[in-house]
Amino acid sequence: MNAQKPPFLGFGLGLRPQHYSEILEGSPAVDWFEVLSENYMIEGCQPLRMLDRICERYPVVMHGVSLSIASTAPLDREYLARLKALAARVNPVWISDHLCWTGAHGVNLHDLLPVPYTKEALDHVVDRVSRVQDILGRRLTLENVSSYVTFGQSETTEWEFVSEVANRADCWLLFDVNNVYVSAFNHGFASDDFLNGVPRDRVVQFHVAGHSHEETHLIDTHDHPVCDEVWDFYRAAVAHFGPVSTMIERDDNIPPLAELVDELDHARSIAREVLGPASLAAAE
Amino acid sequence: MSSLKELQESFQRGILAGDDTVLAEIKDSPKEERKVLFGVYRNAYVARLAEVLADDYEQVHAYLGDAGFARLAKSYIAAHPSDRRSARDFGRHVPDFLKTDPGFTAHAEVAEIAALEKALADAFDGPEAGPLSLAALADVAPELWTKLVFTAHPTAHRLTFATNAADIWSALRDESPAPPPRRLPEPQAILVWRQDVTARFRTLGTEEAMMWDEAAAGTRFGVLCEMVATYGGEDGADFRAASYLKDWVDMGSLAGFRFG
Numbered sequence: 001m002n003a004q005k006p007p008f009l010g011f012g013l014g015l016r017p018q019h020y021s022e023i024l025e026g027s028p029a030v031d032w033f034e035v036l037s038e039n040y041m042i043e044g045c046q047p048l049r050m051l052d053r054i055c056e057r058y059p060v061v062m063h064g065v066s067l068s069i070a071s072t073a074p075l076d077r078e079y080l081a082r083l084k085a086l087a088a089r090v091n092p093v094w095i096s097d098h099l100c101w102t103g104a105h106g107v108n109l110h111d112l113l114p115v116p117y118t119k120e121a122l123d124h125v126v127d128r129v130s131r132v133q134d135i136l137g138r139r140l141t142l143e144n145v146s147s148y149v150t151f152g153q154s155e156t157t158e159w160e161f162v163s164e165v166a167n168r169a170d171c172w173l174l175f176d177v178n179n180v181y182v183s184a185f186n187h188g189f190a191s192d193d194f195l196n197g198v199p200r201d202r203v204v205q206f207h208v209a210g211h212s213h214e215e216t217h218l219i220d221t222h223d224h225p226v227c228d229e230v231w232d233f234y235r236a237a238v239a240h241f242g243p244v245s246t247m248i249e250r251d252d253n254i255p256p257l258a259e260l261v262d263e264l265d266h267a268r269s270i271a272r273e274v275l276g277p278a279s280l281a282a283a284e
Numbered sequence: 285m286s287s288l289k290e291l292q293e294s295f296q297r298g299i300l301a302g303d304d305t306v307l308a309e310i311k312d313s314p315k316e317e318r319k320v321l322f323g324v325y326r327n328a329y330v331a332r333l334a335e336v337l338a339d340d341y342e343q344v345h346a347y348l349g350d351a352g353f354a355r356l357a358k359s360y361i362a363a364h365p366s367d368r369r370s371a372r373d374f375g376r377h378v379p380d381f382l383k384t385d386p387g388f389t390a391h392a393e394v395a396e397i398a399a400l401e402k403a404l405a406d407a408f409d410g411p412e413a414g415p416l417s418l419a420a421l422a423d424v425a426p427e428l429w430t431k432l433v434f435t436a437h438p439t440a441h442r443l444t445f446a447t448n449a450a451d452i453w454s455a456l457r458d459e460s461p462a463p464p465p466r467r468l469p470e471p472q473a474i475l476v477w478r479q480d481v482t483a484r485f486r487t488l489g490t491e492e493a494m495m496w497d498e499a500a501a502g503t504r505f506g507v508l509c510e511m512v513a514t515y516g517g518e519d520g521a522d523f524r525a526a527s528y529l530k531d532w533v534d535m536g537s538l539a540g541f542r543f544g
Contacts, residue, residue: 038370045318046481072289074394079369109299110332111325113292116309121288145417148324149310153285186321188314216316219324260397 006094006172006204006284008114009245011057012270016250019257020050020092027044028212028261030058031284033089033108034247037064041082051090060092061205061245066108067097069132070125081134087136094204096141096174099162100127116151117161122168126250129169141204143164143174144194146211146220147183158183159197164201173198174206175241177234180248182218191233195240201240206236208267209249223252226263239273243283246271295331299324299329301364311384333361333374340375342404343456344398359385393465396449398484403441403476407483410439414539415479419535421541424477430506433544434499434529439478442497446472450487479536486535491516491530504544505529 010031015023017039033054040048041135054060064083067145068076087095100112115121133140144162154218156164175198184191208231210224226234226248246262272280286294291309300304309319314433334357338345345353366374379402382388382395395467414437424432448466453464473493476485495508495514503511505525512528513521532538 039372042369042372046408060417061479072292076369101292103366104289104296107296107300108369108371109296109325109329110366110371111299111328113295113325116288116291118288124288148321149318150313151309152311153309186313217313217321217324261351 006203006245008243009061009093010243012059012061012247013257014063014247014249014251014261015051015086016242016254017050019199021052022257023054024050024057028257028266030261032059032061032093032245032247034063034201035059035092036248037062037083037086037095038066040079040090041086041192048089048223053149055090055123056139060090062087062090062095063154064095065112066095066102066110067132068100069082069097069101069102069128069140070099070121071104071129072124072283073106073133075128075131076160080132084136084154085144088137094141094172095136095138095207096143096172098145100145112145114145114149116159117154117156117158119155122161122164125165126168129165129171133169133171137169140244141172141174143176143207144183145176146162146177146179146218147188148186148217148219150187157189157193157195157197163202166199171202172178172204173202174205175203175237176207176209176249176283177237178207178211178230179220181230181233182220185218192236195237197234203244206220206234206237206244206246207249208246208263221252222249225259226266231270235270235274238271243271243275243280286530288416299326312377312418329523330358330361333357333366333371336371337361339379341398341401343401343453344378344394347394347397347452347462350390351421355387356382359387378402380418391465392453392467393447393449394442396443396445396447397453399443399445400453400474400476405438407441407476410478410524413438415536416533416538416540418530418533424541428543430504430526431543432505432541433502434505434532434541435539436500437477437537437539439476439483440500441476442500443474443476444478445474446471448472450474453517475537477535477537484535491524492531495525496532497530498533501527502544 012032012034013030015033015035035051040051054230098112103109118159127139180191180194208226210226212221214221246267248260285311294306297303307318307322310322312319337357348478360378364377379395379399380396389392446467448468452462473484473488484534495512498511500509507524509525512525
């Protein structure tokens with residue numbers, strides 16, 4: 001298994017079909033792209049042909065939404081075989097998915113559902129991550145999700161749970177800045193506690209995104225520009241973790257590419273301010 | 285305390301069936317009650333799948349309007365829990381659902397508009413092959429023509445409509461007023477396929493539809509010509525068969541041929 005920490009890729013965007021031609025015809029100031037694995041797991045589809053062309057020009061990482069690593073349903077070997085086949089074609093710098101479950105008994109709820117932070121859940125997830133890594137022949141990168149509920153049976157904090165999974169299963173972490181912010185607001189913890197609670201050497205990627213404000217709670221909708229509070233937390237995350245590959249994640253109300261590139265430039269300028277141009281350039 | 289498996293089952297029932305048992309496992313937040321917070325997951329499931337349906341069935345949505353489509357989405361989502369990793373196939377049962385749901389059975393054109401949208405989307409996503417070119421056919425020795433067996437393009441799909449759904453779909457796509465629904469005097473044959481990167485459809489006359497169905501089933505060209513002669517009269521039958529064939533090649537709806 002590849003033991004070396006993946007390289008710092010710079011500043012990337014989620015690849016969305018609306019932007020295919022603009023990306024291929026222009027040269028947007030984007031260092032890399034994250035692709036949604038499930039959108040390309042169909043042989044012979046048009047999106048796959050577009051993806052091949054993107055892969056010729058940019059580093060790509062794969063991001064899944066339905067591995068369902070914390071589900072108590074059996075591992076879906078057919079899904080993993082297709083994921084592995086896509087990885088063989090795309091040659092991603094890493095493969096990520098979420099520390100969550102998405103359904104049981106053959107049903108897919110198409111959501112990133114929360115896990116109770118218990119020893120039982122921890123043992124279960126660690127075992128599944130190890131098995132998935134064996135099947136894929138590479139380390140997995142796991143993302144913290146936004147959550148709206150807290151389980152009475154939880155025995156520990158989310159960051160302690162996430163850290164234990166990463167350390168015991170020997171996987172990487174995708175630190176979703178917005179998700180930490182959303183969950184901290186919803187559950188009343190300090191986002192800095194999460195930041196300081198996860199192992200720095202495990203974090204290989206940041207997600208930065210927008211959310212919706214529902215007064216008593218926040219919802220991780222990925223349909224808004226990144227708000228000032230999340231940018232502030234991003235600044236803190238860069239200061240804490242150093243140069244980490246950063247991506248703007250937008251899944252709905254997708255604006256023209258130029259708007260996302262502007263947001264990405266903002267992330268770049270924050271990282272430059274916090275780390276200094278020289279150390280950022282050295283990392284690149 | 286529930287096991288992880290029990291907790292997930294109860295959480296899932298809470299989302300799919302509105303069962304509140306799971307709330308006993310959830311705490312209120314500092315600012316909100318647990319029922320409202322769990323509702324975020326309930327609402328998201330329906331909203332996400334309704335959006336998938338609206339994307340996949342754009343003209344059904346336009347035809348039914350927002351309120352009508354929301355009713356369809358709600359009852360379809362309740363009847364068909366999503367059972368695939370990707371939501372892209374979630375709406376695959378919509379045409380059949382519309383044929384049998386009591387709210388829609390009196391409006392046969394809705395199921396047919398949906399069937400056309402699904403066939404076009406499937407054709408767009410279908411595999412690549414061929415297409416058969418006129419140049420390849422020109423190389424075939426005249427004495428071998430009767431033995432030609434054609435292969436339909438893998439994206440080709442035949443539909444038969446009882447209503448003017450195809451006209452309604454076309455008007456909606458062009459953002460024109462849709463013609464009133466009506467039952468056709470004769471069933472209408474439709475061929476859907478992908479040409480290059482565009483999914484297309486075309487209506488077929490009854491003779492052409494008969495010849496297409498036979499050709500796609502592997503009947504040799506010599507027999508196809510005889511069938512056309514029987515169907516529409518011997519006069520000019522070979523010419524008619526050859527014209528249909530040329531149209532299909534021009535359209536890119538054939539992938540290749542072999543000798544049978």
